[in-house]
Amino acid sequence: MNIISVGVNHKTAPIEIRERISLSEVQNKEFVTDLISSGLASEAMVVSTCNRTELYVVPAMAELNCDYLKEYLIAYKDARKEVRPEHFFNRFYCGTARHLFEVSSAIDSLVLGEGQILGQVKDAYRIAAEVGTAGILLTRLCHTAFSVAKKVKTKTKIMEGAVSVSYAAVELAQKIFSNLSMKKVLLIGAGETGELAAKHIYAKNARNIVITNRTISKAEALAEELGTNRVLPYESYKEHLHEFDIIITAVSTKDYVLTEPEMQQSMVRRRLKPVIILDLGLPRNVDPEIAKLQNMFLKDIDALKHIIDSNLDRRRAELPKVNAIIEEELVAFGQWINTLKVRPTIVDLQSKFIEIKEKELERYRHKVSEEELKRMEHLTDRILKKILHHPIKMLKAPIDTADNIPSKVNLVRNIFDLEEPNQSLQ
Amino acid sequence: MANIFYENSILFALTQLVPLLYLITTVLYGIHFFRETPLAGTLKQPALILTVITHVADLGLLTSVEGYRLSYSAYNLMSMVALTLTITYMFIEFTTKSDKTGVFVIAFSTLSAMFSSFLSAHTTSAGPAFSGIGIGIHLIAAIFGFSSVAIAGLYSGLYLVLFRQIRLNRFGLLFQRLPNLEDIGLLIMHAVGFGFFFLSITIIAGVLEQRALSETINLLEPKLVTLIIIWLLYGISLLIKPLFGWDIKHMAVMLIALFVLITALLFVMSLMTPSFHGLRF
Numbered sequence: 001m002n003i004i005s006v007g008v009n010h011k012t013a014p015i016e017i018r019e020r021i022s023l024s025e026v027q028n029k030e031f032v033t034d035l036i037s038s039g040l041a042s043e044a045m046v047v048s049t050c051n052r053t054e055l056y057v058v059p060a061m062a063e064l065n066c067d068y069l070k071e072y073l074i075a076y077k078d079a080r081k082e083v084r085p086e087h088f089f090n091r092f093y094c095g096t097a098r099h100l101f102e103v104s105s106a107i108d109s110l111v112l113g114e115g116q117i118l119g120q121v122k123d124a125y126r127i128a129a130e131v132g133t134a135g136i137l138l139t140r141l142c143h144t145a146f147s148v149a150k151k152v153k154t155k156t157k158i159m160e161g162a163v164s165v166s167y168a169a170v171e172l173a174q175k176i177f178s179n180l181s182m183k184k185v186l187l188i189g190a191g192e193t194g195e196l197a198a199k200h201i202y203a204k205n206a207r208n209i210v211i212t213n214r215t216i217s218k219a220e221a222l223a224e225e226l227g228t229n230r231v232l233p234y235e236s237y238k239e240h241l242h243e244f245d246i247i248i249t250a251v252s253t254k255d256y257v258l259t260e261p262e263m264q265q266s267m268v269r270r271r272l273k274p275v276i277i278l279d280l281g282l283p284r285n286v287d288p289e290i291a292k293l294q295n296m297f298l299k300d301i302d303a304l305k306h307i308i309d310s311n312l313d314r315r316r317a318e319l320p321k322v323n324a325i326i327e328e329e330l331v332a333f334g335q336w337i338n339t340l341k342v343r344p345t346i347v348d349l350q351s352k353f354i355e356i357k358e359k360e361l362e363r364y365r366h367k368v369s370e371e372e373l374k375r376m377e378h379l380t381d382r383i384l385k386k387i388l389h390h391p392i393k394m395l396k397a398p399i400d401t402a403d404n405i406p407s408k409v410n411l412v413r414n415i416f417d418l419e420e421p422n423q424s425l426q
Numbered sequence: 427m428a429n430i431f432y433e434n435s436i437l438f439a440l441t442q443l444v445p446l447l448y449l450i451t452t453v454l455y456g457i458h459f460f461r462e463t464p465l466a467g468t469l470k471q472p473a474l475i476l477t478v479i480t481h482v483a484d485l486g487l488l489t490s491v492e493g494y495r496l497s498y499s500a501y502n503l504m505s506m507v508a509l510t511l512t513i514t515y516m517f518i519e520f521t522t523k524s525d526k527t528g529v530f531v532i533a534f535s536t537l538s539a540m541f542s543s544f545l546s547a548h549t550t551s552a553g554p555a556f557s558g559i560g561i562g563i564h565l566i567a568a569i570f571g572f573s574s575v576a577i578a579g580l581y582s583g584l585y586l587v588l589f590r591q592i593r594l595n596r597f598g599l600l601f602q603r604l605p606n607l608e609d610i611g612l613l614i615m616h617a618v619g620f621g622f623f624f625l626s627i628t629i630i631a632g633v634l635e636q637r638a639l640s641e642t643i644n645l646l647e648p649k650l651v652t653l654i655i656i657w658l659l660y661g662i663s664l665l666i667k668p669l670f671g672w673d674i675k676h677m678a679v680m681l682i683a684l685f686v687l688i689t690a691l692l693f694v695m696s697l698m699t700p701s702f703h704g705l706r707f
Contacts, residue, residue: 157462161602172592174606175588175592175601175606175607176592176606176607176608177606177607177608178605178606178608178609178612179608272673273673274607274673291593294673294675295673295675297592297593299595303595306595306596306597307597310597310598310601310602314602
């Protein structure tokens with residue numbers, strides 16, 4: 001019994017290749033259904049995101065190997081000109097399980113510890129389950145992967161700390177102010193960056209967010225989306241600077257939107273209460289001289305990247321803990337796979353003894369009363385249970401490696417004269 | 427004259443155990459702060475509680491040996507400083523649920539406890555001892571007042587460190603683990619408030635006790651003058667922020683200066699003038 005995975009991801013191929021080979025949800029369903037219908041695989045699942053397209057397959061025939069799967073996917077996407085087998089990685093058996101555990105726990109992601117990948121793996125499993133291509137093996141593999149991801153999230157700090165500029169900006173604000181719901185925020189610029197920062201700070205309970213933008217309608221639209229409905233005309237926001245504890249600027253302009261004299265005046269008016277200015281614009285929107293003012297925290301993108309780097313270092317330091325969790329689950333998964341290999345022998349063994357029991361009881365059926373027969377049946381059941389307990393326990397022993405299972409299975413089959421096992425189950 | 431610690435084996439053992447427990451607690455808080463080791467996180471609070479209980483037992487036994495009278499000596503004062511600092515910190519930790527700053531406060535307590543233990547081994551006289559509620563309140567309030575002053579000074583230091591780290595874009599360990607600036611500022615102001623309250627109690631209890639005594643206290647006695655100056659400075663610092671709009675950063679600098687000044691004065695006076703406001707007991 002084997003599980004193969006092949007795929008293209010951010011470590012093996014550039015973005016144009018990843019884009020070319022990725023599958024939409026509809027294509028995903030069609031691809032795994034075709035693969036199962038062809039009779040080559042008994043189970044199949046595809047994880048397809050912007051950073052990876054990976055196939056997880058349980059082969060039904062020996063002909064189905066990694067090269068075949070790569071060609072199958074390339075042919076399905078009609079991408080022979082751009083995508084080559086060298087763009088793919090291969091994994092087998094425990095390697096496949098380890099890889100899916102690493103993917104689900106976000107240590108294989110482009111941004112270490114990013115939070116979206118688990119949802120994407122869950123989506124991949126949902127699709128496979130919906131079209132019926134996820135069997136016992138993939139189901140167990142995926143559920144173990146989800147459990148690994150949950151453990152990693154709760155027992156390590158791999159997902160802690162901001163790793164995007166807008167999140168880092170909010171993290172910094174939280175290191176200065178204790179309660180953002182009590183602070184007044186001014187957002188200058190309602191573009192994509194500003195919107196993202198506003199949403200992040202809103203998520204941290206900042207409710208008093210005032211938005212200003214050259215095109216007032218964009219500011220109004222964002223304010224409505226956030227539910228704050230507070231907008232300042234772009235021409236007059238400078239008159240209100242002293243009212244704000246947090247100022248976020250994200251506009252596209254060559255001139256500074258905040259200058260040193262303006263902020264100095266504002267600081268005097270607010271009696272030097274601390275202010276944080278988060279300059280997310282490129283080129284910078286705020287005069288760097290402002291940073292010298294008392295109780296002023298001015299941070300541009302470069303400064304915020306320091307926070308991101310520091311958080312990424314902390315996440316990297318958690319990798320040994322994550323790997324230990326993965327190892328632990330990998331061993332448990334391997335042991336479960338081993339029990340699958342002995343399951344047919346256990347079933348055959350139990351069937352054999354039940355058959356003997358029923359044959360012997362049948363001989364006495366007309367010689368004893370109904371009640372006596374029931375007692376005899378009950379007695380033989382108990383004897384069988386006790387006789388089979390140790391052989392079954394030995395077969396299921398978790399310390400077994402994959403190598404010594406066949407010899408043990410053959411021994412049991414020979415001793416008890418069991419017929420040859422069903423190959424499809426093995 | 428024999429050393430009382432050598433005459434009572436339980437008292438001797440407790441006096442040696444207390445600084446050791448402080449050290450263990452500091453190490454646990456330190457490991458949890460710097461390494462975030464879960465085991466240290468689990469053990470640190472029980473260790474803190476055990477340390478306080480042992481220290482209270484130690485002081486209780488010492489007081490009983492001296493006829494249930496509070497003795498005024500350098501080792502006893504340092505021991506009380508360690509205990510009150512830790513109790514004040516414990517109160518802050520339990521009420522604010524913020525256990526991030528423990529290592530900095532308890533390390534100071536550990537130094538005091540070790541210093542006290544060292545002094546106890548070289549002390550033959552327990553020093554003047556007092557009984558009575560008034561003098562007890564006066565002495566304990568003074569020590570709690572000093573503990574609040576110390577905590578205000580320590581938190582002021584942490585505030586300035588974090589402030590500087592953020593200004594210089596150093597987002598390392600202290601940035602990650604310390605509470606935010608506003609919370610530290612709040613802790614500072616609470617500590618100043620507590621300090622002022624306890625120092626006020628010290629003065630009131632002292633005045634009331636003095637009326638009950640036949641001997642007159644010299645108003646120019648150094649400790650008394652120091653206490654009044656400290657009390658005034660803390661009272662003023664409580665008003666500075668709302669009246670003059672001083673920011674926490676400037677307050678922090680002033681509070682550190684006050685803390686250093688007070689500590690130096692107390693050390694010098696405890697060693698140089700072991701009498702209690704010139705009174706004889």
